[in-house]
Amino acid sequence: MNAPATTELPVVVIGAGPAGLAAAAHLIDQGIEPLVLEAGPTAGAAVREWSHVRLFSTWGEVVDPAAEKLLAPTGWTRPDPATYPSGGDWADLYLQPLADVLGDRVRTGARVTGVSRTGRDRIVDADREQQPFVVHVAHTDGREERVFARAVIDASGTWATPSPAGGSGLPALGEKAAADRITYRVPDLKDPAVRARYAGKRTAVIGSGASAFTALAYLADLAKSDDGSGTKGVWILRRGISGSTFGGGEADQLPARGALGLAAKAAVDEGHADAVTGFRTEAIERADDGCLVLVGEDGRRLDPVDEVVVLTGFRPDLSFLDELRLGLDERLQAPVELAPLIDPNQHSCGTVYPHGHRELSHPEQGVYLVGMKSYGRAPTFLAMTGYEQVRSVAAAIAGDLDAADRVELTLPETGVCGGAGLFDAPDAAQGDGSGCCAPAPQLVQLGAPAAVGAAAAEEAPAGGCCGS
Template identity: 50%
Template sequence: MTTEHSAPSALPVVVVGAGPIGLASAANLVSRGIRTVVLEAGAHAGAAISDWGHVSLFSPWRYSIDPVGRELLERTDWVSPDAEILPTGADLVREYLQPLAATAELAPVIHYNSRVIGMSRQGIDSTKTIGRERRPLLVRVDSPDGVYDILASAIIDASGTWCHNNPIGASGLPATGETEASAWLTGPLPDVLGRDRARFAGKHTLVIGMGHSAANTLLALAELRESDPATEITWAIRGRSARRLYGGGAADELPGRGALGTRLKAAVESGAITLLTDFTVTELTPQPDGRLTVTSSNPDGDHSVTVDALAAATGFRPDIGILRELHLSLDPVLEAPIELAPLIDPNVHSCGTVEPHGASVLAHPEKNVYIVGMKSYGRAPTFLMATGYEQVRSVVAAIAGDAESAGRVNLMLPESGVCCSTGGGC
């Protein structure tokens, strides 16, 4: 690792993140004989996933393992999981990511506890346009050994969006009192039936959100309520209908995803979960009795609910601050690569399908810089791992100069069973 000038061809490709897509990037790179460095902020591969290890994925193992990663693992004594089983986050880390990170090919190139804090071109900032491509890319890293720079021939940012939550308040901004209410906030995916059980049992929890994170938390609370009937559950959404999250049911080609919506709908209809629609949070107010009042202000008046805990599953947004010195082309709405945004726009699409896309769609004006995985979707919530695996196969081919392979994108995702194109009340 150096900050000295080197010929770009002699420099490594730097991969940011050792989650599923980051490791898939590394597997594709080393399989092509490309020098690789992986920088992971956590202490092990899949560290962010471990935060929600208790949650079951709705994609079975057959969609959750990168093909090139599988090839590396099959050279070891690794035993492939049952293709049709739904792994939990913990299963994914234990049975796939950590064994893949430990392979002879990947173990030497991964650096843990190494947080990327900035990216640029060596010796110039974003205002300089002439001769940029002749300068190596630069990645600044904060590690236990101090802050240092790595020069790179290419960067693949697979750092994801975990820990970069959207605020609870309306208009994309924090609600009044949101910072002061941090003691009541549980995170988007608390372990309701495990380590966090005491925080919810016999108490009133408000869950805010319209995605699968909200659904998982709501269903866990409903299960807790069966053993502790004093547990109270309120679900608040900004829209007028939860139909989009209920999904396609039996028509969904991912049974786990379909079952999630079906079970949630049943819990609401049974009265186990109280659904509040048109609920736009504007203020959070701690009460003298230790509870929290959550207020929604709409043209038809103010409404409020007082609770013991608040699980805000309001989605995530990409951290583009670390990329500020690079020349990116991002959609102003989704903060996704500008050519990808129309393919994934949640205002138009609510199903899990997406048109095939690879390096050409993910490219930026800054040559050899790619954002992949969940972070490539910006604020859109419909990413699937299989999408990311195909992204990085194409991206690595482009970096390697294999234009034919980079342009041959093949992606077949399971239908969700429901796809709304009205942009509104679905």
């Protein structure tokens, strides 16, 4: 079967999440036909999996202008721009209506299993750029399909590929065997079955970002409730406590994002969670009573816990792009031009200047990774960043480079900026910034400022099969 002329083909968008649907809206605005392929059963399938979590961006910051333009004729009105949606709100009140407007341009239950150039694997140079893309699709009913495209926008995100607990980036020894007591998502403690799993139990939370903050705050709320007596969190940090550990706080220009860090600090200050610093997980062992024991790379063994919540970030699935010539940073797996702007090894600022098609381009012309996937393994992505990305990319595909290069977004400051964003470097691990070496990893309890980075007595384990 011969592929049609490239100019007659749609642009394939992989993923019907916020960035993917916005990409489709911007392509339509440019007079280009999109085809959105979504592996899940509905638009926003990944967002729906964290429907219980409230965004730290307001409705005014999570609706794309081109998408709103498509929705307006249907009578759709944006919810109060000053209020904060949950993931479920975002999916039900915005993403699904947008997918409905796009109609047959969105195909659900369609998983992309491979992307290449028609008749050219990644080795072949001859006439490569003149060949359309070919996208292999597996449908939930068992059908397989080939779709030809003039360009490919991968907005499939990273939700399906969370990072493991192991400090080396590989699963800890025993991590897979302990899967029945480990989750890689923020637990929905409003769900009665999930709530019963954590109530009165001792739960380790591994991670240092917004998701970990949220989980700690949820567990603290459970501990203070009538049915949550004995609930205890153990916060596992791979680095030490520093001024940036809890985010920007009141200095964050997104107040709800700053409040997450403050809520996590309150959970520790009030005794609902203990913090273990400088701990890089090597193994997860199951005790005789079924509880889990975390073992560090330095040989330390923590007191048993009932559950483990691993929130160490996400990583992109690049397997189905293997026949394309991508230019990715060797650390972050993000486009090489974008990586220096977002690399937490160099800084912990969440502020990245708006960027578009040039920073997102690859040696393989006509393919773009956008949205959360464009950040590779880097954290702190904002929906409005993705909307600006796809606006620029759609304009570039249409040949309007003036519009593609124009900056149409100002991003809020995080209130956090410093070096050594990821590792326990000497100048980042000390609470007071002094000394030439990181302090010995230890369990700390944060209260008065003088307690930061200092040893504090560990409280007895609370509740559960690891109970007192």
